[in-house]
Amino acid sequence: MKEKMKEEAWNIHFSEFGRGVCMYRTSRTRDLVLNGIPESLRGELWMLFSGAQNEMASHPGYYGDLVEAAMGRGSVVSVVTEEIERDLHRSMPEHRAFQNQTGISALRRVLTAYAHRNPGIGYCQAMNIVTSVLLLFSPEEEAFWLLVALCERMLPDYYNTRVTGALVDQGVFEELTRAFLPHLYEHMRDLGVISTISLSWFLTLFLSVMPFDSAVLLVDCFFYEGIKVTFQVALAVLYDNMDALLSCSDEGEAMTVLGRYLDNVVNKQTVAPPIPHLHALLTSGDDPPPEIDVFDLIKSSYEKFGSLRSDVIEQMRFKQRLKVIQSLEDTAKRSVVRAMMTESAFSIEELEELYCLFKAQHMASCYWGSNCSWGSSSSAAQRHDPSLPYLEQYRIDPLQFSQLFSSLGPWTCGGRTPTLSARLFRILDQNQDGLVNFKEFITGLSGMYHGDMTEKLKLLYKLHLPPAVCPEEAESALEATHFFTGDEAQDCSFLPAAGSLGKQEVTSGEEDGGTEERKGPEEKKDYRYYLRMWAKEKEPKTETIKDLPRMNQEQFIDVCKTLYNMFSEDPEEQQLYHSIATAASLLLRIGEVGKRFGNKKSEAPSTEVSPTQVSPTEVSPTEVSPSEVPPSEVPPTDHQGVASEAQVCQALADAQLESHLEGVREDVSSSSSISLQDEELVLMGEKRRGSELDADWSISFEQVLASLLTESPLVHYFERKRDIRTKMASCKAKRAVERQTSSASDHDLHLST
């Protein structure tokens, strides 16, 4: 029969030109391929033409080991195995081979093994269809190597997580249509149809759109000639339907025309009983259109479009690849920016630029690996999963966040910047995975830039309470300080304080579990969650300032230190220092009075808390060592008040010392508003560390807010509108410089670690 004749012809070819890897390829070889490879030789020749044979020979035992490793995970159900499992019964289901466990298991093993080999692809729908066809003609191991050849060489990037390669070839196909069928191209472009139709043609090599016996012939040609044949045939299909397509008025009609045509491409030489094609099976044709002989289609594709050359296609791919990647990135950016528009007060342009900076921060670590020496558990490259929703695609770790925070944030706090950054990171990282996405990043940034004084103070207040402040802070602050300054002297003045701070927070962390930021590890959310979220969306935000927990003395002193640092480079520095000193001492007394109310309510019936009510009679000067109290700053109050106030003054002095040392480099004269000499400051700083803090003392956010509102320089400072644009511009400029130098310094870094 026909099949026997084909085999005979191949045998003659083998005897003349050799068989296996040493076979000569002649013009006769192509003719034989175009006539259809006989089933008995199909597997062998596919292996030969694709080069899979060489790979298999050079990796003996590889597949077996891979299967064992991949399937050995057995009980671990990953997304990939789940996706594969779902499609096993939807791969050539019309073929007997895949209607029993033998075929299904082989398919499962090959796909799972491949996903294990190449996590960058994992499993993509369409691979199941192609692989099932490979399995029909080759043993399992060969089918695996054929799949490797397809995914990694012959159809580059087709099946990756954004099907980039298929999109690239779709673009190439459009270009080719324009070159070969210009008239049709115009019309098709208006309908926007080429992109719709061609994806399945390329991803499944026509296997999902044509009857199997016909499509498999195209696979023969593909293994021999490469992607060129697929383009040729695709063009020939359009050419054959030219008239019908030109009269279509929308893409739906065009889809129908082409679908019907492809359903009726038949192979009349087929040996096996015809396998009914799924589409043909289901598409009820009122007037069955004429059948098309697949051999005629192949022949005409060579006649009309055979001039297409592989190297030209390769060149076109380069051009398209840039376009595709660019448009994927643009879509991502647009979608993210649009989503964030409603959530922040930044303009579109600002958001777009911030997105680019954020992405660059993420990408920089992919390329330069700057984070690997900082003990980060996952590299940025691993962290980027393009299959995730856009907002989640790029995420940054605390260190990267810290860099952006210090260059883009409006609150620069000298030596305290890394500490604040780490705390803000913890507030923003809602799911506590150690990474912050763009949305979370913008939420934080917007909080600092926009909103009124209350909003900004609220954020500042939160930054000095758990969970922003955490037990490990001391260590991360150490790391960050080293990273940012590399300045030993400064570390000395800063770190011990942070260390004692850390201890304090271990205990205080217990007392408030109720703050909004604290959330358990993120599980798959049920619909109830969304109903709640949805209900929440409808009402205005309800978190009031009363929800904020009270603050203890240590935390309050910490706030003051932060404020001092924030003000240190401000033009209004002097007034701001004075204002905060006034407000802080007022608050200290308020906290003191509040404590007394808490303990002996009967003694103080008045509800109004004001510093004038604090009795000065209990002052006992012996309790306070003169050197601890800056003379000009502490008015006499009750003795506990004096003690704690002294501590605050020390703290403030500490803070100022830090900011002072910071400032020394630029301007020595700019710092001291509290009239103390540097030596005294240092002295006080040392003493403070040994002193006890008052445990019962506490104040509320409302009290802090009220006191700060009485000082107009502070109000002015927090209400002032700040522009992020200059920061973004300098950040970009800095990045450009870094790019030039960082590869060298990165090298040094590696040598030193």
Next chain:
Amino acid sequence: MEAIWLYQFRLIVIGDSTVGKSCLIRRFTEGRFAQVSDPTVGVDFFSRLVEIEPGKRIKLQIWDTAGQERFRSITRAYYRNSVGGLLLFDITNRRSFQNVHDWLEEARSHVQPHSIVFLLVGHKCDLEAQRQVTRQEAEKLAGAYGMRYVETSARDAINVEHAFTELTRDIFALVRTGEITIQEGWEGVKSGFVPNVVHSSEEVTKSDRRCLC
């Protein structure tokens, strides 16, 4: 030759992989259930006429989409030109129900400036014994999002006609009240030519090529 239709609505069918999108559409457009099928690669297309009132026919263009995440960049392009959508989940697969929210978000962010009338469909309701999502909770969720909820089975042909017809009626009502309008450069709703019905001259010229019946 085209059958006479009053309007053409473009619908999109979305939902997780293997919830039965293609099967439901095929049951509706071809009247049969495919025991075997392959996964949709990219997008697929179907169409059918429905009669919502005697003599009033609507042509439905139905776009079937791949459920796998990595095809989103392709399927996304189809939201913009759709006026209606069926959002499917599988009542025997709780995960597919949990993802309903994500699908809505995805659609919402890509359909602007237009909007899509969605119908929530709990599919495979013939598999009552394996049910993982109760009708009550699905109805509640649909209510929360302002959608209708229908349970269907392509295998047993339960509610398939009903689902598509109801959605078509809802859209038709919105078109009538003027809440949805035909717009140049938007394919969601197109007007057809119907004898004895007054149309604006623009609509007639736009669509007369197909209507020389």
